Amino acid sequence: MKNFPGTPGTLLGLALRMSQFIFAAGSIAAMATTPSFFNFTAFCYLIASMGLQFIWSFVLASMDAYALARNKVLHNPVLVSLLVVGDWVTAILSLAAASSSAGITVLYFHDLGHCQFREECQKYQISVALAYLGWIPISISSLIMLWLLAAG
Amino acid sequence: MKNFPGTPGTLLGLALRMSQFIFAAGSIAAMATTPSFFNFTAFCYLIASMGLQFIWSFVLASMDAYALARNKVLHNPVLVSLLVVGDWVTAILSLAAASSSAGITVLYFHDLGHCQFREECQKYQISVALAYLGWIPISISSLIMLWLLAAG
Numbered sequence: 001m002k003n004f005p006g007t008p009g010t011l012l013g014l015a016l017r018m019s020q021f022i023f024a025a026g027s028i029a030a031m032a033t034t035p036s037f038f039n040f041t042a043f044c045y046l047i048a049s050m051g052l053q054f055i056w057s058f059v060l061a062s063m064d065a066y067a068l069a070r071n072k073v074l075h076n077p078v079l080v081s082l083l084v085v086g087d088w089v090t091a092i093l094s095l096a097a098a099s100s101s102a103g104i105t106v107l108y109f110h111d112l113g114h115c116q117f118r119e120e121c122q123k124y125q126i127s128v129a130l131a132y133l134g135w136i137p138i139s140i141s142s143l144i145m146l147w148l149l150a151a152g
Numbered sequence: 153m154k155n156f157p158g159t160p161g162t163l164l165g166l167a168l169r170m171s172q173f174i175f176a177a178g179s180i181a182a183m184a185t186t187p188s189f190f191n192f193t194a195f196c197y198l199i200a201s202m203g204l205q206f207i208w209s210f211v212l213a214s215m216d217a218y219a220l221a222r223n224k225v226l227h228n229p230v231l232v233s234l235l236v237v238g239d240w241v242t243a244i245l246s247l248a249a250a251s252s253s254a255g256i257t258v259l260y261f262h263d264l265g266h267c268q269f270r271e272e273c274q275k276y277q278i279s280v281a282l283a284y285l286g287w288i289p290i291s292i293s294s295l296i297m298l299w300l301l302a303a304g
Contacts, residue, residue, distance in 0.1 A: 100255030150302030
């Protein structure tokens, strides 16, 4: 296994994980504080998917922080295989959730000409934007993990 | 570079490419024959994305068929790098397009209780289902290409 920035137990790896759970938490906070999100299946799915991303990334960020503090290298092949599967599932679910919510947001803002839910509308947009921002670091992590597994 | 099933110029590679462009063509056909798809940004985006997937996969299927007929091995590193980038971009756009259209389809069928566009509704559902089915082989191709690049 090769040791390059972004792999588990490196500073870039920790930064990627932290940005993942921060964006996921922001997306959940923006969506869950609207009073009508539960009327939309896509928005409920977005919260579920961001919840999964938050838990997954938070656990891995803690593991990275521990490895950095103790100066350990986390390149166990079994661990990397597990991370590849988990990262890919999380990244695909996040992109699908963000896109389905974006589809509905665009429908209300653009196609129907206006959004009748007043200030909630802005929160929907913020939540979708944060979900997409959170998807960028998790897709980078997924690629790094797959590369690590293939090159190992 | 390793030679395993699914890489360019193999029978499985050709089968994957063919299923990609067949599903993309089916999805476009189902969506473009509805008279009101242009009112929905997400549905227009689905057609654009499936169009890209159709062209991309059709060109690569022709290349695979040529390589199979002439018994050539297409493992040029520059070609594989190009295929990795193209496959990933196409796969991500297809998943995003399928999910945003699925979000709107679920909104009309489930959240709003009924779909007021009569027989078009079924076509929307078929188009989204075919887009997801087309995403499966292109994501498999993407993984195989990245693996080939990393292992090469």
